[in-house]
Amino acid sequence: SSSKNSTPADSSSDSGVSTPSGSGAAAPAKHYNFGASVIGTAFPAVVSFDNGLKAAAATQNVTLTIADGGAKADKQVNDLHDFTSRGVDAIIVNPLDSVSIEAPVKAALAAGIPVAEFGQIGKGTDCAYPGTVGSVGYDENGWAKKEGEETMKLLPNGGNVAILSGLAGLASTKIRDDVYKQTIAAQSNIKVVADQPGDFAADKARAAMENILQAHPDLDLVYAADDTMAVAAVQAIKAAHRLDKIKVIGIGGSKAAMASIKAGEMTATVWSSLEVAGQDIIKMLVDHINGTNTAMGQCIQLPQVLVDSSNIAEYADKGQF
Amino acid sequence: MVLVKRLTQTFDQTVLRDRTTVSVEVAPAHSSTSAAQSGMPTRAWSDAVLAVREVTKRYGGVVAVDAVTFELRRGEILALAGENGAGKSTIIGIMAGARRPDAGEICVEGELVQFARPSDARARGIGVVYQEAALVPHLTVVDNVFLGREPRSRWSHRINRRAIRREYAELCRQTGIELVGTRTAATLSVAERQLVQILRVVAIDARIIILDEPTAALSPEDRSRMFDLLQRLRVERGASFILVSHFLDELEQHCDRAVVLRNGRVAGEIAERPVGARVLARMMARDRILESGDVELPPAADAEPTIDRGTGQPVVLKITGLRALGAPPVDLQLHRGEVVGLAGLVGSGRTELLRAVALARGRTGGDVHLNGVAIHTPRHAVRNGLLLLPEDRRSGLLMDWSLWRNVSLASLRRTSAGGFLRPRAERRRAVEFLDRLSVKAASPDAKVSTLSGGNQQKVAFARVLAAEAPVALLDEPTHGIDVHTKAEILAIIRGLAGQGKAFIVVAAEFGDLLAVCSRILTLHKGAVINEHDLALGSPTVDDLLFEAATGRVSSMEDR
Amino acid sequence: MRRRLSGRALERYAQRYGVLVALVLVMSYVTARSPHFLTTANMLNMLDQSAVEGLLAVGMTTLMITGSFDLSIGSTLSLTGALTLGLAPSMGFPLAALVALAVGIVAGAVNGLIVVKAGINSLIVTLGSMSLIQGIVLIYSKGQTVAGESHTHGLGTFANDREWLPNGTWVMLIIALVMTFVLTRTTAGRYMQASGGNPDAADLAGINVDRYKVLAFVLMGALAAIGGMLYAGRLGSIDPTAGSGSELDVIAAVIIGGTSLMGGSGSIWRSLVGVFLLTVLGNGFNLLNIDPYYQYVVKGLVVILSVAIYTRRVRR
Amino acid sequence: MRRRLSGRALERYAQRYGVLVALVLVMSYVTARSPHFLTTANMLNMLDQSAVEGLLAVGMTTLMITGSFDLSIGSTLSLTGALTLGLAPSMGFPLAALVALAVGIVAGAVNGLIVVKAGINSLIVTLGSMSLIQGIVLIYSKGQTVAGESHTHGLGTFANDREWLPNGTWVMLIIALVMTFVLTRTTAGRYMQASGGNPDAADLAGINVDRYKVLAFVLMGALAAIGGMLYAGRLGSIDPTAGSGSELDVIAAVIIGGTSLMGGSGSIWRSLVGVFLLTVLGNGFNLLNIDPYYQYVVKGLVVILSVAIYTRRVRR
Ligand SMILES: Nc1ncnc2c1ncn2[C@@H]1O[C@H](COP(=O)(O)OP(=O)(O)OP(=O)(O)O)[C@@H](O)[C@H]1O
Numbered sequence A: 001s002s003s004k005n006s007t008p009a010d011s012s013s014d015s016g017v018s019t020p021s022g023s024g025a026a027a028p029a030k031h032y033n034f035g036a037s038v039i040g041t042a043f044p045a046v047v048s049f050d051n052g053l054k055a056a057a058a059t060q061n062v063t064l065t066i067a068d069g070g071a072k073a074d075k076q077v078n079d080l081h082d083f084t085s086r087g088v089d090a091i092i093v094n095p096l097d098s099v100s101i102e103a104p105v106k107a108a109l110a111a112g113i114p115v116a117e118f119g120q121i122g123k124g125t126d127c128a129y130p131g132t133v134g135s136v137g138y139d140e141n142g143w144a145k146k147e148g149e150e151t152m153k154l155l156p157n158g159g160n161v162a163i164l165s166g167l168a169g170l171a172s173t174k175i176r177d178d179v180y181k182q183t184i185a186a187q188s189n190i191k192v193v194a195d196q197p198g199d200f201a202a203d204k205a206r207a208a209m210e211n212i213l214q215a216h217p218d219l220d221l222v223y224a225a226d227d228t229m230a231v232a233a234v235q236a237i238k239a240a241h242r243l244d245k246i247k248v249i250g251i252g253g254s255k256a257a258m259a260s261i262k263a264g265e266m267t268a269t270v271w272s273s274l275e276v277a278g279q280d281i282i283k284m285l286v287d288h289i290n291g292t293n294t295a296m297g298q299c300i301q302l303p304q305v306l307v308d309s310s311n312i313a314e315y316a317d318k319g320q321f
Numbered sequence B: 001m002v003l004v005k006r007l008t009q010t011f012d013q014t015v016l017r018d019r020t021t022v023s024v025e026v027a028p029a030h031s032s033t034s035a036a037q038s039g040m041p042t043r044a045w046s047d048a049v050l051a052v053r054e055v056t057k058r059y060g061g062v063v064a065v066d067a068v069t070f071e072l073r074r075g076e077i078l079a080l081a082g083e084n085g086a087g088k089s090t091i092i093g094i095m096a097g098a099r100r101p102d103a104g105e106i107c108v109e110g111e112l113v114q115f116a117r118p119s120d121a122r123a124r125g126i127g128v129v130y131q132e133a134a135l136v137p138h139l140t141v142v143d144n145v146f147l148g149r150e151p152r153s154r155w156s157h158r159i160n161r162r163a164i165r166r167e168y169a170e171l172c173r174q175t176g177i178e179l180v181g182t183r184t185a186a187t188l189s190v191a192e193r194q195l196v197q198i199l200r201v202v203a204i205d206a207r208i209i210i211l212d213e214p215t216a217a218l219s220p221e222d223r224s225r226m227f228d229l230l231q232r233l234r235v236e237r238g239a240s241f242i243l244v245s246h247f248l249d250e251l252e253q254h255c256d257r258a259v260v261l262r263n264g265r266v267a268g269e270i271a272e273r274p275v276g277a278r279v280l281a282r283m284m285a286r287d288r289i290l291e292s293g294d295v296e297l298p299p300a301a302d303a304e305p306t307i308d309r310g311t312g313q314p315v316v317l318k319i320t321g322l323r324a325l326g327a328p329p330v331d332l333q334l335h336r337g338e339v340v341g342l343a344g345l346v347g348s349g350r351t352e353l354l355r356a357v358a359l360a361r362g363r364t365g366g367d368v369h370l371n372g373v374a375i376h377t378p379r380h381a382v383r384n385g386l387l388l389l390p391e392d393r394r395s396g397l398l399m400d401w402s403l404w405r406n407v408s409l410a411s412l413r414r415t416s417a418g419g420f421l422r423p424r425a426e427r428r429r430a431v432e433f434l435d436r437l438s439v440k441a442a443s444p445d446a447k448v449s450t451l452s453g454g455n456q457q458k459v460a461f462a463r464v465l466a467a468e469a470p471v472a473l474l475d476e477p478t479h480g481i482d483v484h485t486k487a488e489i490l491a492i493i494r495g496l497a498g499q500g501k502a503f504i505v506v507a508a509e510f511g512d513l514l515a516v517c518s519r520i521l522t523l524h525k526g527a528v529i530n531e532h533d534l535a536l537g538s539p540t541v542d543d544l545l546f547e548a549a550t551g552r553v554s555s556m557e558d559r
Numbered sequence C, D: 001m002r003r004r005l006s007g008r009a010l011e012r013y014a015q016r017y018g019v020l021v022a023l024v025l026v027m028s029y030v031t032a033r034s035p036h037f038l039t040t041a042n043m044l045n046m047l048d049q050s051a052v053e054g055l056l057a058v059g060m061t062t063l064m065i066t067g068s069f070d071l072s073i074g075s076t077l078s079l080t081g082a083l084t085l086g087l088a089p090s091m092g093f094p095l096a097a098l099v100a101l102a103v104g105i106v107a108g109a110v111n112g113l114i115v116v117k118a119g120i121n122s123l124i125v126t127l128g129s130m131s132l133i134q135g136i137v138l139i140y141s142k143g144q145t146v147a148g149e150s151h152t153h154g155l156g157t158f159a160n161d162r163e164w165l166p167n168g169t170w171v172m173l174i175i176a177l178v179m180t181f182v183l184t185r186t187t188a189g190r191y192m193q194a195s196g197g198n199p200d201a202a203d204l205a206g207i208n209v210d211r212y213k214v215l216a217f218v219l220m221g222a223l224a225a226i227g228g229m230l231y232a233g234r235l236g237s238i239d240p241t242a243g244s245g246s247e248l249d250v251i252a253a254v255i256i257g258g259t260s261l262m263g264g265s266g267s268i269w270r271s272l273v274g275v276f277l278l279t280v281l282g283n284g285f286n287l288l289n290i291d292p293y294y295q296y297v298v299k300g301l302v303v304i305l306s307v308a309i310y311t312r313r314v315r316r
C-alpha cells in the first residue's frame, strides 16, 4: 500500500535531465555540499544511481560526497552521523534497512539538515519518512509481481519454473522471491520445481543453473532475481543446448540483459531507470533549499517497464550497470 | 584402617621381590585395576616415596617403556641411566603426569595414584626438570618460574607481583643461581632455560624431584652448584631425586643407586654406592660392549686423530676483529684439518660468536673470510662450505618431517640433478649417515618429533655430516648424547679433521674438548682470554674451568 | 632468535606505541584538512561508532592471546541481536537480553569445545560455525530484517542520544578495563597468556590449558552477544547479515594493535586504538569527501602502513 | 637402524585419505537421494565448476606450505578478469591475457615482498591489499560490470561447451600436476616446504627463505590471474566484486584437505578434493532443492565434520 503524492518523474524519465519546470535555475546556482549514503558502491545497480546523482550534481553546482555503506547497516548509520557532524547542506539516503536509519535521520533533521530518501517503496509505511523532503523510490514488489504476471503469460498451459534467488538475508531477496511466488500461485498449473540461491553473483548463479538443469530435464522457465543471474542462467542453458525449451526472465534491465533479449536469448526483464532517480533526488533537494518547492514528504515513484522482444528496440541501449 | 595399612605396607615390602603376585595378594577387595577405573587412590603396594610398577608405554609399534618397575626411596638420589632412546624421558613423562601409561601403576608415598595431567603429579609434590625446557616465550623468567603457583589475592585472583619478586630474590639467594628475572624467556639460551626449570622445582616445594638431563647444557661450575643445591634440598626438605644424565662420572659421584634402562626395559640395578661409571656403561649397552670389549672410548672410525695443529696447512676460516653483539673483538684463524674448541661458562658468548660467524647475525663489527671469500649471509656461508650446528636443536630441525628429509636438507644438491630430486638416492644417502650415528627410531620415515632428545640431536648432527662442508661450527654437538655415541661422534670429528675438514667446537663438557681438539680457546664475557695448543701440552679440565670462571689465565701460582 | 636487551628500548617503545603513532598521524592529517573533525560532537560520534567493534576486539584480543581465532562472531552478533529484538516485545528486554547472552555463550562454548576436544584448528571450526550460525539466523528471522520498537523495551538505553558518551561506549570501556585487569593482573589472565604462548609449557606447569582456551571462546561469545544487543539497541533493527564481515575488520584492528597471531601476547588498549584508527579513517573519508573507490585503496594502504610503522623484521 | 612399520599406519592413512572419506560419504548420500547426481554430465559439470577454485587452491596450498596466507586473491581475480575482458577488444585476447597475468604476478610479488622485507604477517598484509586491489578494480571498472564479447576474442576457449572436459578444467588439472611435481620432486619444492616448516632451520641449511616465500606469493598471484581469465571466459562478464569471498572458500577447502596452517606440509591433490567436496555440496543442494537457509547450516556442519573425521587429538 504505497502512497503516491506526486509523480513528476514521469516527465523526465525518458530523456535524462530535463530542465525542471517552474524552477528558476537561470541564475548561477548557489553552491551546496550534499552527502549521499548508499548501500554500497561496489554494486553495479547502485552505481547507476550514483551516476545519476553525480550527473545532476555537476549541473546544479553541488559538491557530492558519496559514502559507501558496504552493505552494512551500522556503517551506514555511521556515515549519516558523520554527515551531520560535518554539517552538509543536505543528505541523501539510500537505506539498507529502513529502521536503523531512523535515529541518524532524526539527528540530521534536528540539526536542520534536509534529508531525502532513495529506496524501496511500498513497505507498508508512509512513502517518505516523517520530516524528510521526500522519497524517490523503486518498487521491489512491483518488479517481482510484473515478472510473476509475465510468467503466467508465458506459460498459459502451466509448466515447471526454477527460481534463482538472491543472497539470503537481504530484504530484496525475500521480496523478489515471495511476491513472485505469491503471484504465480494464481495459476495452479505452474509449478516451482527449484528455488535455489544464486546470491546475486554470476558464478554462483551459473553453477546453480547447471545443477538445476541436471535435476530437471523438463524445465520451462527460469526466474532470476536479478539480471546478472539471469544472464548467467542463459549461458548455462545455452551450454546445455536447451535454450529453445527454456525461457529466462530477470529483474533490473542490465546492459547484458538487454543485449541478451535483443539476441533472442533472454525473454524479459523489468527496467526502472536508477539514473533518473539520482537526478530527481538532487533536484528535489536543491529545489527545497532554494525554496522553489517547499513541499515536504514528496513521493516519486520510478516507472517500471517490462522489456521483452516487443519493445527491445526502444530499450536496447538503455541498459544500466 | 590404620592397621590394615600397616599390614599391607610390611606385606608389600616382603613381596616386592616377587612382584608377579602383588596385585592379587595385596588388595583383593579393591584391586589396582578397579582403582584405576574409578580413579580413586587406594592402598598400594609400596611405601617408597615413589614407585612404578610394570609400567608400559607404546607408541604405535614402538614399545618405548616395557614393563618397567623401580622405586625411589626417601632422601636418595637415584640415577636413571640408559642410551639415547632407552625410554628415560618417557618414564619420566609418565611419573610427571605428562604422558599416560598403557599399563602399570604408580605409587606415591604409599598411595596408588593416577595422573591425568601434570598438575596432578604436581599436587603430589613431584617436580620435574624436563629435557626440553618448556617455557612460555613471552613471559619473563620470574613469571615462568612461578607459573601455576603465583601468590595471589583470594578474591580477585590478582597476582601479588611484589611477593613474587621478593620470592624470586629469595630463591636466587637460596639456590645461588643468578638469572635476571625480568628477561623474557625467548631470549634465554638453552642452559639458562634449564636453570629456570631448576628454580621452578625449588619454588614449588617439590619433595620428589625428577631431573631429565639437567646438566647437559650447564657449564661445570653451574653443574656443581646444582649438585650442592640438591644436597641442600635433601637435607633441608627431605627431598628425593631421580637424575638422568649421560655424564656417567657425575652419576658415580652423586647418586646413591642406579636403575639402568635398555630398549625400554630395566637392564639392571646398582643397589648401592658407588655407582660405577664403567659398570653403568656396560649395563646400558651390554651387547655392543661384549663385542668391542672397550667401554670408555671405542676406536676412531676412520682415521688417526690429528692432534697436529695444522700449521703449514692453509687457513680456511679467518675471523678478524669480529664483535658479536658488542662483545670484545675476536681474532681467529682456522686451518685445514684443525679442530678448535671454545671453552667458557654459560653466557660467555660462545654461541653468539658462532652465530656471528656463520649467520652474520648480531655482528657489530669485523670480518669473516672463508677461503678468502667474505661471508655476509648464512646462504653465502653454506654455499661456500661453512655449516653451523645450532645449540638449540629444535631451531634446526623440522619436527614434523621425516628423519631422512631432515638429514638431507643441507645437501640436496648431492642427490639431485638439475633441481630435480632423486628421493630414493636421497633417502639412501641419509640413512647411511643415520646409521653411522646409530640413530634409534622406528624408521627413517618417522617424524623427528617422535625421537628421543639425544636421537634428535644425532639427526641434527647427521645433517651437518651429510653436507660434508669443509668447515663446520658445532655448538654443543654432543648435547644429550649417550657415552657410547658420544665417543663415536668425537671419533668421527677427529677422523674428518684427519681428512682435512676444519671444525670449531663448543662443548659444555670440557673433557670432550680435550678429547677432540687440537687447540682450545677460553672465553670469558665474550673475550678470548687464552689459547691452549694441545700439541704443546694439554691443560686439565680444571685449568680450563678456572680460566673460564675467573677470566684469569691459569698459571702455576694460581693452582 | 635471541636478541640483546641493550638498545632495544626504542624498538620496544615503537612496538608498544606504534599504533598510537599511526593513529596520531591519521588524525593530524584529517584535522588539518577538515575543521569538522576535531570537535566534541565528532569525537563522541566516533566513540559511539567504535563501541560494538571495540567490544568484539576485546574478545578477539583475549582469544588470540590464547592462540585461537573466531570467524563466527559476525554471525553470532546477528543472531543475538535478532533474538534480543525479536524476543523483547514478548518477554521484555532483560529476559530477552539474558536469552541472547546465553546463546552467545553457548556458541562460544561449542566452538571452544570442538577446538579443544577434537583438536581442530580454530580457523576452520569457526569458518564452519560462521556458516552454521548464519543459517540459524536466517531460519529464525525468516530471512527478514528483525525490527523492534527498541525504545519501548529498554533496549533504548543503548541508543545513542549523543548528549554525552553514549551508554554503549560505557559498556565497552568498562568491559575493556575489566579484561585488561584480568589479563595483566590476575592468574586467569596469566594462564590464558601461557596457554596461548606455549600450551605444552602451560600444561606442564599444571595449567588446565583446555579450560582457559574454552573460557576465551566463551568470553568471545558473550561479548559478541553483548555486541549484538548494542547493535540492535543502536540501530533498532538488525538484518540477518548485519554482522557478516565484521570479523575481518575486528581481526584487522587487533593485529594493527600488535597482538600476536601466534598467541601468548597482546594488549587490549592497543586493539582499541586499532579499532579507533579504522573508525577515524571512515570518518575522515566522509569528512574529506574521498571518492569511495579511492577509500578502498587508502584503507588498504593505511592498514599495511600502520603495521609497518612499528614492525621490525625479527632477526633470527 | 631398525626399520619396522609402525602400527600407526592406520592413523596415517586416516590423515592422508580422510578428506576422500568425507567426499565419498557426501557423494554417497547425494547419490542415494538423487538419480541425477551420478551422471557423466553432472560430473563434468562439477569439474568445470571447480576449475577456478581449484586453481586458487593450488596456489593457496603452495603458499600455506611456505607459511603464508593470501586474502587478496578474490580482489586479484576480479581485477585480472576485468582487465582481460576490458582489454581484449582493443588489444586482442593473447595480449590482454599477458597484461592480466603480469598484473597478477606484480600483485603477488608486492604482497610477498612486504611480508618478507617488512616482516609483517601475511594475514594483515593481504587484508590490506585485498582492500587496495578492490579499490583498483572499482576505479578501473567504474563500479560497473565489465562485459566482453568473449567468443570473438579468443577467451571463448575457456567458455564451457560441455562436450567433454572443458578447457578450464584441463588448465587447472595440468597446473595442479605440475605444482605437485614441483613440490614433491624438485629442490625448489623441498625448500619451500622447509621455509614454511621452520624458517630458522631452512636458513641454517643455506636456503634463501625470503626468495621461496616471495616465489609462492608470485605463483599465487599468477594463478589468481589465470583464475580471473577462466572466470571471465566462463561467464563472459565480471562484476567488480566477483571474486570477493572466494578467498575464504579456498582457504576452507585447503584446510579441509589437511594442509597445515603452520606451514611446512600440505598436499595439492587433497586440497583439490576439498574444493570438490564443497562443489559437490553445492551441487547436492541444488539437485535436492534444499532450503537456502538450511544450506548454510549443512555447509557449516560438513566443513567441521569433514575435518573432524581425520583429525586425531595428539596423544600424550
Ligand atoms: N611421541 C612419540 N611417538 C613415537 N615414539 C616415541 C614418542 N616419544 C618417544 N618415542 C620413542 O620412545 C623411545 C624412548 O624415548 P625417550 O625419549 O624416552 O628416550 P630417552 O631414554 O629419554 O633418550 P635420550 O637420552 O635421547 O633422551 C624412543 O625410541 C622414541 O623414539
Ligand SMILES: Nc1ncnc2c1ncn2[C@@H]1O[C@H](COP(=O)(O)OP(=O)(O)OP(=O)(O)O)[C@@H](O)[C@H]1O
Pocket (backbone or CB within 6 Å): B183, B187, B188, B189, B190, B191, B192, B217, B344, B345, B346, B347, B348, B349, B350, B351, B352, B353, B391, C002, C003, C004, C005, C006
Ligand atoms: N636478547 C638477549 N637479551 C639479554 N641477554 C642476552 C640476549 N641474547 C643473549 N644474551 C646473553 O648474552 C650472553 C652470551 O650468550 P651465549 O648464548 O653466546 O653464551 P654461551 O657461551 O653460548 O653460553 P650458553 O651455554 O648459555 O649457550 C648470555 O649471557 C646470554 O644470556
Ligand SMILES: [Mg+2]
Pocket (backbone or CB within 6 Å): B088, B089, B090, B131, B212, B452, B453, B454
Ligand atoms: Mg630423554
Ligand SMILES: [Mg+2]
Pocket (backbone or CB within 6 Å): B189, B350, B351, B352, B391, B475
Ligand atoms: Mg651456547
